[in-house]
Amino acid sequence: MRTRDLTGDSTQVVRVPTMERPRVNQSTKMSVSDLAVWYGEKQALHGVSLDVYENEVTALIGPSGCGKSTFLRCLNRMNDLVPGVRIEGEVVFEDQNIYASEVDVVELRSHIGMVFQKPNPFPKSIYENIAYAPKILGQVRKRTDMDDLVERSLKRAGLWEEVKDRLDAPGLSLSGGQQQRLCIARAIAVSPSVLLMDEPCSALDPVATATVEQLIDELKENYTIVIVTHNLQQAARVAGYTAFFHLGNIVEFSDTDSLFTHPREKKTEDYITGRYG
């Protein structure tokens, strides 16, 4: 069994090494191979490969500018929005390469949701924040169905009790942590199968962070989650698998416990013990 240290400081991990998790039981949800990304002349990713396992949380860690956010944004093609970007390699999702010409990005993004670093609720009411995407995607047509969906999504994001009496209040009137959970509710309202999170707690205080982390833990029952984080403890707390990025390459990828307790690479060890980064 994997121990989960919710308060521990991962730079001084003293946990007993656990057995490496048997990967045979894990089915692969997304498979990335030889992904290379250029922003103009600058290469941000040098052909990285990684498997994202179903119903698991995969954390991407590494120093600033190592390419982990770039990697994350390739998984739902948000990088397409960056002017001058060039992407090579394959990302296989549901047996299709999402970079194949017949794949539609708008369709893709309704299956792979995303939560951003800074909470970015739409400047509309709480209700509309959730209802917007299902409405434009034509998933829900009846008002009562929509009410149900909004309630279900907010409940799943653990926000329902706090906002059920003021669904018409602007999303921006919520606190930072609530806004971030609203964004998570918004993302899961369209029933994606993968959730990408780009440093979802970096703008939140410790209490809100704990709430969101707990939520992530619950969400992995139904979703496959990939999370970028600067916070090593957070990776240790929420992720089953962790990838360490450095200078546009994946230095090491394994289950979280092994990575933090028995890093195979010197660079990984230096980074997680705070000697580098």
Place this chain on the structure above:
Amino acid sequence: MSQGISLQPSRQLRRRYRAERRFKAYCVGALLLSIAFLVLFFSDMVRQGHSAFIQTEIQAEVTYNEDTVKFTNESVDESIAPLVSRAFFRSIPRRVDADPSLMGTTETLWLTATADVDQYRKEYSDRLEPEMQSTLERLESEGKVSYGFNKGLFTSGDSKIPSNAGLWSAFVGTFYVMLVVLAVSFPIGVATAIYLEEFAPDNRFTQGVEININNLAAVPSILFGLLGLAIFINFFGVPRSSALAGGLTLSLMTLPVIIISTRAALRAVPQNIRQGAQAVGASRWQAIRDHVLPLSLPGILTGTIIGVAQAMGETAPLLLIGMIAYIPDAPTSMTEAATVLPAQIFTWAGMPERAYVSLTAAGILVLLSLLITLNATAVILRNRFERRW
């Protein structure tokens, strides 16, 4: 024993303070100077213009019969008649036509006095014939002379009779022209800005377009008049002097203003709103329509109002397309000859009679208050809808 550190200001520090005070004094001086100019301008306009808002009226008995309809001067007492504005006498046949029961009756009315009488009473001139002076004194002692609000200033069009000249046709012309400006430059400007800001690739071509648009906003307005003359009137055959030609020409000027302010408003919407929308599966256009545009609307409207207000005060390009004509009757369509407020002011400023000086100033005051209202609306809009995100 201290290390000899003195906390008194050193000579060098005192010099810096002096420099600071000097600089502040320059700035305050500049501010005071500009305020002084503004106050001077406004008070002069009010001093010159206020008298045009009131007008001398004379009480007299008006007789309607077969003769007076033909020889309208005879409808009032012959001693009073020379004091009454010709515009009234001209209106008598119309009045009788409108209400035939007036025929053969006599009624007591307050009649607009001639400009000479008006100017004499307002002490701008002493050029009044002695007989008229004595008549006026007699009427004054009988309480039959007074000042009334000059309704004609707002309800009648331009006239060669100063006491009858008003801004109505200029109002209507301005309204039509602004309608054209809005209808043309708002949709084109906003659409252009959305394309440039949200869709266009960043390459040489779009950079060139951007630089040119920024430069267009600084082109002397008279050049737009030449362009309007060449394109709209000579090439497309839009009627000269018409509100349509004026509006199209002014649209050329307003377009860059709207494009620039719309782009600024769009740019002010944080990128993460667009990304958030696209991450839940909205298309680019849906993200813009549903999230970016509602947020930037106050900025867009502010820019539009300021652009339109600028166009409203513009005269130079209109001179070139003939919108400086004498227009006594308000236009009833876009293609009829029209005039606008600043052009009307320009026309009046060139008239020789003393009464037009007041009219010019009054016209300026009216135009200024319209512009101030528009700009205040823009400011209120901006403050009302300014949101944090």
